[in-house]
Amino acid sequence: GAVVSxxxxxxxxxxxxxxxxxxxxxxxxxxxxFWYRQxxxxxxxxxxxxxxxxxxxxxxxxxxxxxxINHASLTLxxxxxxxxxxxxxxxxxxxxxxxxxxxxYFGPGTRLLVL
Amino acid sequence: xxxxxxxxxxxxxxxxxxxxxxxxxxxxxxxYFPWYKQELGKGPQLIIDIRSNVGEKKDQRIAVTxxxxxxxxxxxxxxxxxxxxxxxxxxxxxxxxxxxxxGTRLHILP
Numbered sequence: 001g002a003v004v005s006x007x008x009x010x011x012x013x014x015x016x017x018x019x020x021x022x023x024x025x026x027x028x029x030x031x032x033x034f035w036y037r038q039x040x041x042x043x044x045x046x047x048x049x050x051x052x053x054x055x056x057x058x059x060x061x062x063x064x065x066x067x068x069i070n071h072a073s074l075t076l077x078x079x080x081x082x083x084x085x086x087x088x089x090x091x092x093x094x095x096x097x098x099x100x101x102x103x104x105y106f107g108p109g110t111r112l113l114v115l
Numbered sequence: 116x117x118x119x120x121x122x123x124x125x126x127x128x129x130x131x132x133x134x135x136x137x138x139x140x141x142x143x144x145x146x147y148f149p150w151y152k153q154e155l156g157k158g159p160q161l162i163i164d165i166r167s168n169v170g171e172k173k174d175q176r177i178a179v180t181x182x183x184x185x186x187x188x189x190x191x192x193x194x195x196x197x198x199x200x201x202x203x204x205x206x207x208x209x210x211x212x213x214x215x216x217x218g219t220r221l222h223i224l225p
Contacts, residue, residue, distance in 0.1 A: 004158075006158075032211050034211070034212075034213070042217070042218075043204060043215045043216065043217045043218050044159065044204070044215045045215075046212060046213070046214070049211065049212065093158050093159070095213075097211055102147075103149075103161065103164070104149075104161075104211075104213060105161065106151070106158040106159045106160070106161070107158050108157055108158045109156075109157065109158040111156070
């Protein structure tokens with residue numbers, strides 16, 4: 001199947017700093033990418049939908065100024081957690097939609113720990 | 116919006132036996148139902164999916180059934196093996212947005 005990568009796979013940062021997470025579709029073009037957050041032993045919660053060349057659409061309760069999303073190309077979307085706090089510690093997972101197959105493929109996730 | 120309920124939350128089966136996980140959804144407009152397997156520390160992996168114009172789909176030891184009238188769908192794993200131990204998520208989607216169930220932790224007992 002199609003491959004989606006994320007970088008970094010894990011990151012530790014100090015409270016108040018910003019962290020950028022990259023999501024790439026390696027062998028297909030993705031006009032739409034999605035960002036999810038998963039707390040331990042819980043399900044994936046959709047944070048936002050990222051469309052190439054336009055502004056992201058955020059789910060209710062997700063602060064757009066705190067979670068900045070950029071989708072500048074058909075193979076790359078980035079999520080920046082600004083002024084991170086310990087409560088932002090979580091597993092962040094992206095997915096990319098292969099429009100030719102109408103299927104979403106998920107990345108391996110990025111574990112963020114804010115101290 | 117869409118709401119997906121998944122049961123059971125935990126399931127233990129003897130190796131070689133079958134496992135069944137059931138889900139219901141609320142939005143009759145949903146037309147795509149994927150199932151994901153997630154191992155510890157990894158992203159979810161699509162294992163099988165079904166669209167609303169089909170009632171059943173099978174891929175080797177894995178099968179999924181869909182009842183659109185009742186708005187429920189199920190995952191069946193036969194001849195379970197130790198490597199089937201993981202968390203399984205059902206999901207429903209109408210457009211691009213995928214809504215996940217809460218997950219089922221499947222333990223395969225030796």
